[in-house]
Amino acid sequence: SCKVFFAKDPLKIVRAQGQYMFDEKGEKYLDCINNVAHVGHSHPYVIKAATKQMELLNTNSRFLHDNLVQYAQRLTATLPEKLSVCYFVNSGSEANDLALRLARQYCGYQDVITLE
Numbered sequence: 001s002c003k004v005f006f007a008k009d010p011l012k013i014v015r016a017q018g019q020y021m022f023d024e025k026g027e028k029y030l031d032c033i034n035n036v037a038h039v040g041h042s043h044p045y046v047i048k049a050a051t052k053q054m055e056l057l058n059t060n061s062r063f064l065h066d067n068l069v070q071y072a073q074r075l076t077a078t079l080p081e082k083l084s085v086c087y088f089v090n091s092g093s094e095a096n097d098l099a100l101r102l103a104r105q106y107c108g109y110q111d112v113i114t115l116e
Helices: 044-056 066-076 092-107
Strands: 013-017 020-023 028-030
8 A cells, every 4th residue: 555656757866965855867856755854864963973873882762771861851851841751763653653642542532633
């Protein structure tokens, strides 16, 4: 049931920089659908931070590590006290699934309205 974007004229994206993605012909596209809108593709600060972390440890959040706790503390310090709990997940899909399960548990309803 998975659909390919642009099935009739598929894009072959080969690189990205900032808010743009480029196909194999060098055509530039504004990226409005990926999860990089807040920092852009290939942001030097993000690359440096990711490289530094991967040199130390490259794993997901299933294992305990001080950086997870420190990040959660820094993040929750910017939020109202009622938002003082962090749940770390691997993807937007996991985040959506968790949010739906938490909402159902909290309110007791099972119905959901979504936009396609």
